[in-house]
Amino acid sequence: MSSSYFENLIETVIDSSVSNTWDSAVLEWEIDDVIEDEENDSSCVCGKENIRYLFTIRNIENGSTLFPIGSSCIKKFNRDDLNEITSINETLFKLFHAVKANEFISLNGDFFSRNLLKYLLEEGAFEPNQYNKFNGENDYLFMLDMFNKKKEPSVKQKSKIRAIIVASLKPFLEKQLNDKVVTQNSDADFSKRKIISSSQEETSGYGAGSGDIERYEYECICGKGRIIEEHDNIPGFRDHSIYIYCEDCKNKYDLDISSGVRGWKLKKK
Secondary structure (H helix, E strand, O other): OOHHHHHHHHHHHHHOOOOOOHHHHHHHEEEEEEEEEOOOOEOOOOOOOOEOEEEEEEEOOOOOEEEEEOHHHHHOOOOHHHHHHHHHHHHHHHHHHHHHOOOOOOOOOOOOOHHHHHHHHHOOOOOOOHHHOOOHHHHHHHHHHHHHOOOOOOHHHHHHHHHHHHHHHHHHHHHHHHHHEEOOOOOOOOOOOOEEEEEEEEEOOOOOOOEEEEEEEEEOOOOOOEEEEEEEEEOOEEEEEEEEEOHHHHHHEEEEOOOOHHHOEEEEO
16 A cells, blocks of 8 residues: 555545544544445545445544445555455455355365355254254354364265355345345445434424424445435425535535435445
8 A cells, every 4th residue: 555545545534533643543434334345436534545345433432424445555554354254255255256156165275264154054054954953053153163164074964064155145145135245236324324423303384284304414435425314294395305505526426316315325426
């Protein structure tokens, strides 16, 4: 990473943190979510272009978020816990695509790690069934044992590995990641962001009866602006609107209100 990108990262992170020093500020952040841009058409908050894995990080002290941030920038935080989560998420996407393409998947470092197998166990990926005596942990222990072995699995063991991948891991990955892969022509749904504030004000109206005005303020994707949703529920003067108050996000995303203003979504241009 060039010095200019790193300088941009430091400035962006500190501006959104409670602490005003880099070494302390990096301790305030946790990984909140990740999506994959198959077109490598996105830019990190540091300014680096053509990143594939778009992470959202959230500040545990003040609730601020930064998006999109790439894995290279997360590594600059120099935190083993964040690096582990980053690695697991990237490997999950690689495994997801291989499973969807019906590729032959070996139980090795290309698609698996001990941390990934543990994550899959903790997330309930290993479904209880008659073959694992209705205890998903038995499948986890088998996969871990096969991963740790230095010699090639037997034909029977390979068959069992394949069965676990198809019967348990594939449905889990599809459920978790199907809507987290962004392509140029996809209907990628960034959905509603974190709500910052909301209000409902009663009004006497304009002669046709009383009503109320609802206002909702959301954080935008980059975290530097706001998205404002308003509903004027006044007889004779009903109006519903949604606006992006962030130039960066306005240039990158459109507001989809095909399901109504209350069902708005953000989609990449």
